[in-house]
Amino acid sequence: MHDNHYIKLLRKTEKYAEQYIKKAEHMKVVPDKRSINQLSVFEESMPGMSTNPDKVLQLLHTYGENATVAQTAGRYFGFVNGGQLPIAHAADWLASTWDQNSALYVMSPLSSKLEEVCERWIVELLRLPKQTAAGFVSGSSNAILCALAAARNNLLLRQGYNVVENGMRNAPKVRVVLGEQAHVTVWKALSLLGFGVKDIEVAKTDELGCIKVDTLPPLDGNTLLILQAGNANGGGFDPINELCEKANEAGAWVHIDGAFGLWAAASNRKKHLVFGMEKADSWSVDAHKTLNVTYDCGIVLCKDRASLVNALRRNGDYLQFSENRDGTLYTTEMSRRSRVIALWAVLKQLGAEGVEKLIDGLCLHAGYFAEELRKNGFIIENTVCFNQFMVKCETPKQTIDTLKAIQDSGICWCGKSIWNKEPVIRVSVCSHRTTKKDIDKSVQAFVKSSS
Numbered sequence: 001m002h003d004n005h006y007i008k009l010l011r012k013t014e015k016y017a018e019q020y021i022k023k024a025e026h027m028k029v030v031p032d033k034r035s036i037n038q039l040s041v042f043e044e045s046m047p048g049m050s051t052n053p054d055k056v057l058q059l060l061h062t063y064g065e066n067a068t069v070a071q072t073a074g075r076y077f078g079f080v081n082g083g084q085l086p087i088a089h090a091a092d093w094l095a096s097t098w099d100q101n102s103a104l105y106v107m108s109p110l111s112s113k114l115e116e117v118c119e120r121w122i123v124e125l126l127r128l129p130k131q132t133a134a135g136f137v138s139g140s141s142n143a144i145l146c147a148l149a150a151a152r153n154n155l156l157l158r159q160g161y162n163v164v165e166n167g168m169r170n171a172p173k174v175r176v177v178l179g180e181q182a183h184v185t186v187w188k189a190l191s192l193l194g195f196g197v198k199d200i201e202v203a204k205t206d207e208l209g210c211i212k213v214d215t216l217p218p219l220d221g222n223t224l225l226i227l228q229a230g231n232a233n234g235g236g237f238d239p240i241n242e243l244c245e246k247a248n249e250a251g252a253w254v255h256i257d258g259a260f261g262l263w264a265a266a267s268n269r270k271k272h273l274v275f276g277m278e279k280a281d282s283w284s285v286d287a288h289k290t291l292n293v294t295y296d297c298g299i300v301l302c303k304d305r306a307s308l309v310n311a312l313r314r315n316g317d318y319l320q321f322s323e324n325r326d327g328t329l330y331t332t333e334m335s336r337r338s339r340v341i342a343l344w345a346v347l348k349q350l351g352a353e354g355v356e357k358l359i360d361g362l363c364l365h366a367g368y369f370a371e372e373l374r375k376n377g378f379i380i381e382n383t384v385c386f387n388q389f390m391v392k393c394e395t396p397k398q399t400i401d402t403l404k405a406i407q408d409s410g411i412c413w414c415g416k417s418i419w420n421k422e423p424v425i426r427v428s429v430c431s432h433r434t435t436k437k438d439i440d441k442s443v444q445a446f447v448k449s450s451s
């Protein structure tokens with residue numbers, strides 16, 4: 001393809017993007033049946049013949065776009081799916097244009113430099129120990145896996161056992177302690193690292209989903225303690241300082257899963273929620289959630305750089321490591337897109353002040369949303385401490401029926417969960433695009449759906 005055609009294709013893309021950006025706000029938040037049915041145009045066998053690229057793009061524009069979930073607009077409150085700041089989108093376009101591979105310095109000095117800079121900035125923003133290392137991964141799932149690998153290997157090494165050499169089969173025991181409300185991705189990472197469900201000691205949690213300190217099993221120097229900063233249902237935070245102090249005394253390794261909640265550290269209003277978190281050994285956090293960076297962008301942080309690198313470094317004859325930062329040393333992958341470009345752009349545009357404003361804005365909007373629902377007779381299940389909450393109606397049946405009507409309305413979208421054995425509606429305010437007006441409109445949808 002000639003460059004002229006290439007550029008024409010991008011111009012067309014820009015036009016499609018422009019249309020989508022203008023349209024997203026007015027779209028149904030989830031696609032209607034007709035749009036979903038039309039996805040059948042993609043069901044064909046592997047084409048034998050080639051297709052004109054304009055035609056390919058046109059198919060995505062016509063049939064793909066209508067079936068998207070409008071999560072770049074302001075009324076998507078499902079899961080903890082973050083919005084996307086315009087600068088993130090724009091920088092990510094450049095990243096795609098440049099098609100950098102972030103594995104090694106020699107593959108992309110640019111990625112290497114921006115990773116180095118973002119590592120420093122994030123460590124500072126989150127008020128972590130200066131020497132903390134960061135790896136830039138696809139999301140918290142991977143960040144947790146990397147951190148727990150570092151933790152496991154380090155705890156075993158302290159017992160004189162090199163797991164990289166000798167494997168898990170004959171390894172001495174490492175204890176794992178976590179709360180009942182630990183995220184599924186923590187369980188998945190543990191399973192991948194050779195820990196069975198029966199190996200894991202579970203502490204009880206309270207009505208906010210936070211670990212009850214008095215139910216914590218005694219810790220020792222062979223223990224990996226996993227805490228949560230931000231419960232995916234109600235946003236509750238484990239009592240981090242108290243638990244970290246216990247762990248430090250015992251010589252245990254502490255990991256904090258703070259996929260969306262760790263960002264509390266960057267807000268003066270919210271930092272009390274993660275007080276003492278610098279006493280942990282490793283952390284995982286998503287930039288694609290609270291920080292509104294483009295998917296996919298997660299970060300693993302480890303106080304001891306060597307523990308992280310030793311768990312993830314493998315040498316290959318053709319790998320050319322350098323004196324500079326080689327990104328693959330901090331992640332499970334070798335080839336990786338340069339997601340740090342969008343991350344850097346967001347941090348550069350916002351500055352510490354802007355990051356704080358973004359976080360505080362999400363939290364304020366969540367509080368307002370909950371209060372308006374309460375005024376309209378809904379039951380708010382938890383105190384709103386961060387950006388999310390759970391809401392229900394008088395009876396479980398009413399809750400389920402209301403949620404279904406909300407989801408069908410297309411005005412806003414919320415997911416469901418189970419809390420205290422009862423169904424609840426989860427609301428997560430995670431986009432910079434959400435305005436009071438969006439919330440008012442959504443509250444109306446709740447009211448209408450419950451009658």
Ligand SMILES: *Cc1c(COP(=O)(O)O)cnc(C)c1O
Pocket residue numbers: 080138139140141142183185186228230231232257258259260286298
């Ligand atoms: C979202 C979330 C995860 C998983 O993060 P991904 O980026 O989706 O992999 C882990 N823990 C918590 C608390 C979360 O909210």
